[in-house]
Amino acid sequence: MQLYFDNAATSFPKPDVVLDAVVSYQQSCGASPGRGAYPTATDATEILDQCRDLLCKLVNAPSEKHCIFTLNCTDALNLAIYGIAKHFVALNKPVHIVTSSMDHNSVLRPLHDLELFGVTHTIVSADSETGLVDPLRIKSAITPNTRLVAIAHGSNVTGTVQDIESIGSYCENIPFLVDAAQTMGHTHIDVQTMNIDLLAFPGHKGLLGPLGTGGLIIKPGIEELVDPIRTGGTGSESEYPVQPITLPDKYESGSHNMTGIAGLVASLRWILNRGVTSFHETQTILCDQFINEIKKIDGVQIVGPPTTNHRCSVFSLSFDDDPYEIAKLLEEVSGICVRAGLHCAPLAHETMGTDTLGGTVRVSFGPFHTSNDIDLLVRAISNATERVLS
Numbered sequence: 001m002q003l004y005f006d007n008a009a010t011s012f013p014k015p016d017v018v019l020d021a022v023v024s025y026q027q028s029c030g031a032s033p034g035r036g037a038y039p040t041a042t043d044a045t046e047i048l049d050q051c052r053d054l055l056c057k058l059v060n061a062p063s064e065k066h067c068i069f070t071l072n073c074t075d076a077l078n079l080a081i082y083g084i085a086k087h088f089v090a091l092n093k094p095v096h097i098v099t100s101s102m103d104h105n106s107v108l109r110p111l112h113d114l115e116l117f118g119v120t121h122t123i124v125s126a127d128s129e130t131g132l133v134d135p136l137r138i139k140s141a142i143t144p145n146t147r148l149v150a151i152a153h154g155s156n157v158t159g160t161v162q163d164i165e166s167i168g169s170y171c172e173n174i175p176f177l178v179d180a181a182q183t184m185g186h187t188h189i190d191v192q193t194m195n196i197d198l199l200a201f202p203g204h205k206g207l208l209g210p211l212g213t214g215g216l217i218i219k220p221g222i223e224e225l226v227d228p229i230r231t232g233g234t235g236s237e238s239e240y241p242v243q244p245i246t247l248p249d250k251y252e253s254g255s256h257n258m259t260g261i262a263g264l265v266a267s268l269r270w271i272l273n274r275g276v277t278s279f280h281e282t283q284t285i286l287c288d289q290f291i292n293e294i295k296k297i298d299g300v301q302i303v304g305p306p307t308t309n310h311r312c313s314v315f316s317l318s319f320d321d322d323p324y325e326i327a328k329l330l331e332e333v334s335g336i337c338v339r340a341g342l343h344c345a346p347l348a349h350e351t352m353g354t355d356t357l358g359g360t361v362r363v364s365f366g367p368f369h370t371s372n373d374i375d376l377l378v379r380a381i382s383n384a385t386e387r388v389l390s
């Protein structure tokens with residue numbers, strides 16, 4: 001038997017309605033949206049529009065056409081970061097970007113790459129016990145040349161959830177990009193009350209859609225500061241060699257992943273019917289159970305927030321042994337699927353002091369987990385630590 005605890009990588013299983021929608025799209029539609037006036041092409045456009053509409057509903061975003069489809073969250077973060085850097089570099093203006101030590105390589109690597117073009121950045125360090133970033137330290141890192149602040153809402157290493165609203169309030173006129181890879185679908189997000197200008201998210205994690213889906217929701221007006229980083233056919237204004245400036249076409253060149261988006265429409269409906277708050281409450285109960293049970297086991301520690309405050313359902317565990325060995329034991333002995341190592345966030349491990357241990361073992365919950373699954377997980381962890389200690 002396999003018990004999947006790697007929902008931070010991608011969620012599994014998906015609700016049945018997602019599978020039905022994927023199959024039904026391929027069987028009954030199969031066309032590319034915006035590329036024809038025949039019925040299945042207009043059906044495809046309708047599915048695309050429905051998806052934008054549902055995404056905007058979920059996070060209280062005011063404009064569907066400012067909801068841009070991407071390949072995944074990495075792609076959305078790249079669009080925001082490179083798009084803003086390109087805009088200001090083209091104007092010959094200095095560019096400085098602020099991020100945190102808890103951020104993922106999908107932010108850190110673009111910033112490293114952009115150094116080649118003279119773009120500078122500051123990485124604000126987080127608290128070594130909780131992984132929390134002090135919003136005032138973000139404020140202090142902002143300079144007159146800062147063009148973007150990019151922060152991960154939930155850490156994919158420790159599950160730490162940052163105070164996005166406060167950080168956003170200090171950004172004032174500087175675009176604030178939030179990486180919601182670990183919180184979208186798990187935690188209530190309201191782009192308007194949380195001062196978010198750019199919201200990058202995957203469709204395939206907490207939103208329970210298929211792999212290959214994601215998006216960037218842009219606050220109206222901010223698109224003037226974000227140049228397209230991919231140009232090409234949009235099915236519109238084909239007579240002109242220049243990229244359209246109208247949204248969403250400005251950023252959506254090429255054919256869409258309609259099979260994935262059809263699945264995402266179904267998963268969004270499924271989530272909206274149940275409500276993110278209800279998912280959050282259930283996850284919090286499971287997190288509480290997990291924290292209390294893990295505390296009773298010798299030889300394993302939770303890295304990051306010690307309670308359910310300021311956290312989502314992603315946990316890093318450190319053991320007195322190589323994390324890869326523990327992950328292997330969990331899989332071989334108990335069929336538990338987890339991820340070991342640095343989880344594409346090396347600075348988060350440096351912050352928490354787990355880089356020198358080879359990282360951690362990460363477990364992450366999904367909406368189908370039950371209290372019984374957590375019991376099985378805890379028992380497997382307890383067995384693995386006993387084997388290591390003996």
Ligand SMILES: Cc1ncc(COP(=O)(O)O)c(C=O)c1O
Nearest residue numbers: 072073074104106152156181202
């Ligand atoms: C915090 C964070 N940001 C970005 C990403 C990249 O997401 P995707 O896999 O959709 O590209 C991940 C992936 O795990 C993540 O955890």
